[in-house]
Amino acid sequence: MVRGRSTPWIHRWSRWLIGGVALGGMAVTAYLTIAKLTNQEVSCPTDGCDVVLNSPWATVFGIPLSLIGFVAYTGMLSLAALPLLLNQPQQKELRRNVENTTWLLLFLGATAMASFSSYLMYILATEIKATCPYCIASALFSFTFLILTIIGREWSDRGQLFFNGIIVAVITLVAVFGLYNAHTANAEGRGIPITNTSGPAEMALARHLTKVGAVMYGAYWCGHCHDQKELFGKQATRELNYVECDPNGANPQVERCRAKGIQGYPTWEINDQLYTGTRSLSELSRLSQYTGPMNFKNQ
Structure with a gap:
């Protein structure tokens, strides 16, 4: 009598492992989405997390990329868990069909996510x-998905599987290149237009800051920099001594930013002191010893 071959442990636990990785990815992307939507700084061992979160690659047509990632991880969790919920004896045939279908979808989804993550790591x-531990963790989650979907079950035709994977990877990369090229081309070097208008107090403060040698260091894609400019309004912003630190921005002064040790945007240099982050006009007035009108319209 010939004994049947035992099922490898990875085949028994692969869906549970995929589910666990998906939960980790959901936690990371949920945290980043909340931080993005509430305009909060991210708890991070480096300054790179906020830099990435405020870059033009962090949103797609106004939607936070982290939110799209959360949806993708939720989808992977759902696909991994679905057959596990069909545990009744009369559902045996249904479960077998669902397992086959969801395994293919898990592999294709993992391939798309890994391809997308490769592009984002390149960017x-x-x-x-910049170094962003959350971004690196998300990329590792995506590649872990891909590995688990390949070794997590016995595939009858791996050649066809990999062929399908290559097609999905190519489609994903072509779509991503086209999407981001269109998304960033409009903003490249210029940033988001300022909509607020300036009042007399904003104009007076901006001219005072320039007079005393205050400098605002920033990047064209920086959301916090845009918030700072909106406080001044478009007319007063033109009066500021603004230094562009991104080499792709308009009139960049990268070496000057490096010489000053600028690590976050915006950074104000006032009286030889550096102040990082968006500052209220009242605070800038105090830091620069401004004594003019204080009835700012953009609070």
């Missing part, structure tokens, strides 16, 4: 040039 290294 992180070559364009943003």
